[in-house]
Amino acid sequence: MAVLTPPSAAGRPAAGRGRSRGGRAGGRRQVGWAFVAPFLLVFALVFLAPIAYSIHLSLFRDQLIGGNHFVGLGNYTQALHDHAFWSGLSRVGLFLVVQVPVMLGIALLVALALDSGRLYGRGFFRISIFLPYAVPAVVATLMWGFMYGKRFGLVASVNEHLHTSLPDPLAPGWVLASIGNIVTWEFVGYNMLIFYAALRVVPASLYEAASIDGAGQWRIIAAIKLPAIRGALVIATIFSVIGSFQLFNEPSILKNLAPNAITTYFTPNLYTYSLSFSGQQHNYAATIAIVMGVVTMIVAYVVQLRGMRKEV
Amino acid sequence: MARPHTARLHTPGRPRRSVLLTALTSIVVLYALLPLAWLVVNACKTQPRLLDSFGLWFSGHFALWDNIRQTFTYDDHIFVRWLLNTLLYVVLGAGGATFLAVLGGYGLAKFDFSGRRAVFAVVIGAVAVPGAALAVPTFLMFSKMGLTDTPWAVVIPSLISPFGLYLMWVFAAEAIPDELLEAARVDGSGELRTFFRISLPLLAPGIVTVLLFTMVATWNNYFLPLIMIKNPDWYPLTIGLNSWNQQASTVGGQPVFNLVVTGSLLTIVPLVAAFLLLQRYWQSGLAAGSVKE
Numbered sequence: 209m210a211v212l213t214p215p216s217a218a219g220r221p222a223a224g225r226g227r228s229r230g231g232r233a234g235g236r237r238q239v240g241w242a243f244v245a246p247f248l249l250v251f252a253l254v255f256l257a258p259i260a261y262s263i264h265l266s267l268f269r270d271q272l273i274g275g276n277h278f279v280g281l282g283n284y285t286q287a288l289h290d291h292a293f294w295s296g297l298s299r300v301g302l303f304l305v306v307q308v309p310v311m312l313g314i315a316l317l318v319a320l321a322l323d324s325g326r327l328y329g330r331g332f333f334r335i336s337i338f339l340p341y342a343v344p345a346v347v348a349t350l351m352w353g354f355m356y357g358k359r360f361g362l363v364a365s366v367n368e369h370l371h372t373s374l375p376d377p378l379a380p381g382w383v384l385a386s387i388g389n390i391v392t393w394e395f396v397g398y399n400m401l402i403f404y405a406a407l408r409v410v411p412a413s414l415y416e417a418a419s420i421d422g423a424g425q426w427r428i429i430a431a432i433k434l435p436a437i438r439g440a441l442v443i444a445t446i447f448s449v450i451g452s453f454q455l456f457n458e459p460s461i462l463k464n465l466a467p468n469a470i471t472t473y474f475t476p477n478l479y480t481y482s483l484s485f486s487g488q489q490h491n492y493a494a495t496i497a498i499v500m501g502v503v504t505m506i507v508a509y510v511v512q513l514r515g516m517r518k519e520v
Numbered sequence: 521m522a523r524p525h526t527a528r529l530h531t532p533g534r535p536r537r538s539v540l541l542t543a544l545t546s547i548v549v550l551y552a553l554l555p556l557a558w559l560v561v562n563a564c565k566t567q568p569r570l571l572d573s574f575g576l577w578f579s580g581h582f583a584l585w586d587n588i589r590q591t592f593t594y595d596d597h598i599f600v601r602w603l604l605n606t607l608l609y610v611v612l613g614a615g616g617a618t619f620l621a622v623l624g625g626y627g628l629a630k631f632d633f634s635g636r637r638a639v640f641a642v643v644i645g646a647v648a649v650p651g652a653a654l655a656v657p658t659f660l661m662f663s664k665m666g667l668t669d670t671p672w673a674v675v676i677p678s679l680i681s682p683f684g685l686y687l688m689w690v691f692a693a694e695a696i697p698d699e700l701l702e703a704a705r706v707d708g709s710g711e712l713r714t715f716f717r718i719s720l721p722l723l724a725p726g727i728v729t730v731l732l733f734t735m736v737a738t739w740n741n742y743f744l745p746l747i748m749i750k751n752p753d754w755y756p757l758t759i760g761l762n763s764w765n766q767q768a769s770t771v772g773g774q775p776v777f778n779l780v781v782t783g784s785l786l787t788i789v790p791l792v793a794a795f796l797l798l799q800r801y802w803q804s805g806l807a808a809g810s811v812k813e
Contacts, residue, residue, distance in 0.1 A: 236633075237633040240630075240632070240636075241631075250620060250676070254676060258654045258658045259649065261657040321541055328537050337548055339556065342788065342794075343788050343791075344740035344757075344758050347758075347761065347787055348555070350780060351558060351784065354562075355558060362558070480655075497656055498653060
């Protein structure tokens, strides 16, 4: 039942294994590798090699005097004392603890509503809430950016027509929330679908037992539905954590509209990008990227551990 | 699904429909569709009207066709070029990624070999690695190999979809009975032939699902082409649109907001259409695959 374990069928021996013996089984094994080999080859090229190279880069420093030389963990010490890095990290941390629960909460509520069978036009709801997922982050950010904008934005129109004074969504104090809104809009439907799909495979016998015991809807949700989709909840949380730590597209595109609110180190990913491609500091950029990778993996691991512990 | 007498309280039966719940959920639908409505409405406006009229209603003469024509012809048909580039990246990237995921997932699900668990651990571990951690070293590697500023720089990293592999693995384990493969073997069918003739058709819903999701990933890709491609002739749509948007804030640049809006609309139409038309396939693929524990 654990989240990140191989699918059940992989765990049990393939059928017919007992019957085929000797050379045939050995041949079968090789065939299995042959099917997996193309994936693994490309995987090694675009995942393993860059990670190894990244680690290598992070141990060196390029200087005007002395050229490229080994500095051991020097870059890492620098990162630990880097105000810009910490500022970006705490910003995505804040984003994570606010945006992720809001988004997953809405997604879960909608999934439960769909699954309850009490909605008119379920199919329409499902597909239309999911649709934003098909919209590229660039287009989503451009759209919302236009709507946020002062020049022809909706916020400006609303203020003008209704004489309200809604705050400028692109002001420094609000821009992170505005980005959170864009990300929520993009992914709420995707997560809803993951939860909904998980709810659909809950065995009907459980509901029957509950109804015989006289359990109400809320009780069924708390006692059956939520525990049954814990795996999906944990997976969605892990993906959202990873997404938050990687935040790049939205702030990078909005930067054009809000150059004062979004700095070059607004998120760690944006910082890595500016270090590398505007500053040519490839070694230090690789270091920041590795630190972020480790932080992400630790948090994802903790989420998984907590999710599984509740399961016992 | 005939369960007449217990059908009152539990989900799989036919509970009474609720207007209140429908109304509450409609708020989320409104939220999801509002920006898309904004996009459609504003793609019908000329640039001056776009800048000075209320965002959520039509204004001025109906300029959609004119905008579309302009989008396609502006700057020597560069938008067409970007569209073709995107198609190239999607066909090679998403097609290749799906192919590798299907082969790999099938191999992992249906052949018992040692090292299978190790493969699983490594690939799942890779999901947690942030894209940026890979981007810089991949860029440096590719630039040494002379691949930057070519389509390969975008296509090759798109070929790996850990999520796709996982989905195909789970899906193949469920969808293909071992007895069927065993019967084919007894009949003397070769493994490759068995794969193409027997397994592939059974995997269809899973394949459509993986294909759609890798298509979205490549069609919507921004970060990778942003670092790999400097030559506008190789831009995909996403980078191109953003460069049009930035044009207004560069010195001496001509603002083309109506083209940004119309181009955005044209960019999302193919994917939205694909999701709508293939609903039946990817929803069953997702249901069977992604969340079985």
